[in-house]
Amino acid sequence: MTIQAFPGGYWTPGWKALGSNALGVATYVINASGNSVALIFEAPKTGLLRSFEFMVGTLTNAPDSGLRCSFQGVSGGVPDGIVGQSVTTSAGTPSASGWLNPGNFNADRSVVLGEQVAAVIEFSSFVAGDSLAVSSLPFAIAGFAGFPYGVANGTKQTIQMPVIMPRYSDGSFAPLGPGIWGIQQVTSLAINQGSVIDEYGLAFTPAFPQRLGGVQYTAAVAAGADHDIILYDALDSALDTINVLATDCSTTGFAFHTRNFPNAPTLLAGSLYRVVIVPTTANSITVSYSVFNSVALLGTVPGGLTYYATGRGNSGPWTDFNNTTDGIRRVQMSLRADGFDLGTGGSGGGGMHLVGSGGLAG
Numbered sequence: 001m002t003i004q005a006f007p008g009g010y011w012t013p014g015w016k017a018l019g020s021n022a023l024g025v026a027t028y029v030i031n032a033s034g035n036s037v038a039l040i041f042e043a044p045k046t047g048l049l050r051s052f053e054f055m056v057g058t059l060t061n062a063p064d065s066g067l068r069c070s071f072q073g074v075s076g077g078v079p080d081g082i083v084g085q086s087v088t089t090s091a092g093t094p095s096a097s098g099w100l101n102p103g104n105f106n107a108d109r110s111v112v113l114g115e116q117v118a119a120v121i122e123f124s125s126f127v128a129g130d131s132l133a134v135s136s137l138p139f140a141i142a143g144f145a146g147f148p149y150g151v152a153n154g155t156k157q158t159i160q161m162p163v164i165m166p167r168y169s170d171g172s173f174a175p176l177g178p179g180i181w182g183i184q185q186v187t188s189l190a191i192n193q194g195s196v197i198d199e200y201g202l203a204f205t206p207a208f209p210q211r212l213g214g215v216q217y218t219a220a221v222a223a224g225a226d227h228d229i230i231l232y233d234a235l236d237s238a239l240d241t242i243n244v245l246a247t248d249c250s251t252t253g254f255a256f257h258t259r260n261f262p263n264a265p266t267l268l269a270g271s272l273y274r275v276v277i278v279p280t281t282a283n284s285i286t287v288s289y290s291v292f293n294s295v296a297l298l299g300t301v302p303g304g305l306t307y308y309a310t311g312r313g314n315s316g317p318w319t320d321f322n323n324t325t326d327g328i329r330r331v332q333m334s335l336r337a338d339g340f341d342l343g344t345g346g347s348g349g350g351g352m353h354l355v356g357s358g359g360l361a362g
Helices: 295-300
Strands: 003-012 024-030 036-042 047-061 067-075 078-088 098-100 109-111 116-123 131-138 149-152 155-157 160-162 164-168 185-191 199-204 210-221 227-233 238-244 254-260 273-279 285-291 307-312 319-323 327-331 333-341 353-355 359-361
Touching: 003 210, 024 036, 024 047, 024 116, 024 149, 024 160, 036 078, 036 160, 036 164, 047 067, 047 116, 078 116, 116 164, 149 160, 164 295, 185 199, 199 327, 199 333, 210 227, 210 238, 210 273, 238 254, 273 285, 273 307, 295 319, 295 327, 307 327
Parallel strands: none
Antiparallel strands: 003 333, 024 131, 036 116, 036 149, 047 098, 047 109, 047 131, 047 164, 067 078, 067 116, 131 160, 149 155, 185 285, 199 273, 199 307, 210 254, 210 285, 210 333, 227 238, 227 273, 285 327, 307 319, 319 327, 353 359
């Protein structure tokens, strides 16, 4: 296997867009006649859009006549008001906060790659008192949402992105871009040497041979919460370890922590690995992770279904959070591959090819 260095490294999956460890609930409120929430997006592939699903963040009063969810065209950067394909939820639905699948629309919408579409949520018929909010992803940088973007009651939004995920007829969700994911909840888990789960992180299967140079994770490191970052292979052999001292962290609050693997091990395509945070004291490190309503929604995040949360306690069996039994989670962790197999010989041939010093080619 021949490894070609990749300047700067290739990070996946990325999480830097999130400006908070919680979803927003204030931007996309509908509580009056004519109110609506919309996502303006480009179809990421040619196919049939069958529906969209979304996160209801705050429910003040269930809509008496239900909600109408529809695909519309785009005019002047906002929905054109012409309802194409749609479904209307039953009276009083949604009746609680949480992820909502309104069901299949009355017809599929045929789209081509790059076509602009508006996914619109509005009252079927407003009744005084109806009020709810669609959750949103808060971005760290004002004006981050140039495109795609959300529209709240006819006004474009540039900081908060509504959690609306278009679904194709094959069951897949449209990946809309870095930082735009079908997240149901952003939460965290505190771990220490005595916790039920005392190793927590990311299980992943590389799509191509690569050299793993580093890791970034979102966590709150308490005073004295020294910890290790360990890379395991599928047989639970430790391939590399990063020792982290709490005194080397600038804050005890939630922050990004970027560390380098001292040995930069080479990983094989198609093999399972785990990068986990392992506390070495009784003081807690609190690790951020996101929750998804279905396995298919993991497909909206870079890495797709092959990257998911994993954890275990007391060196016991691993629990992989990629199923409906244990839950569907993704830790806020990103891995830096700083070299790839050229595919020019050795046992790793046929891997990812590099062109020049910075371009990738299949």
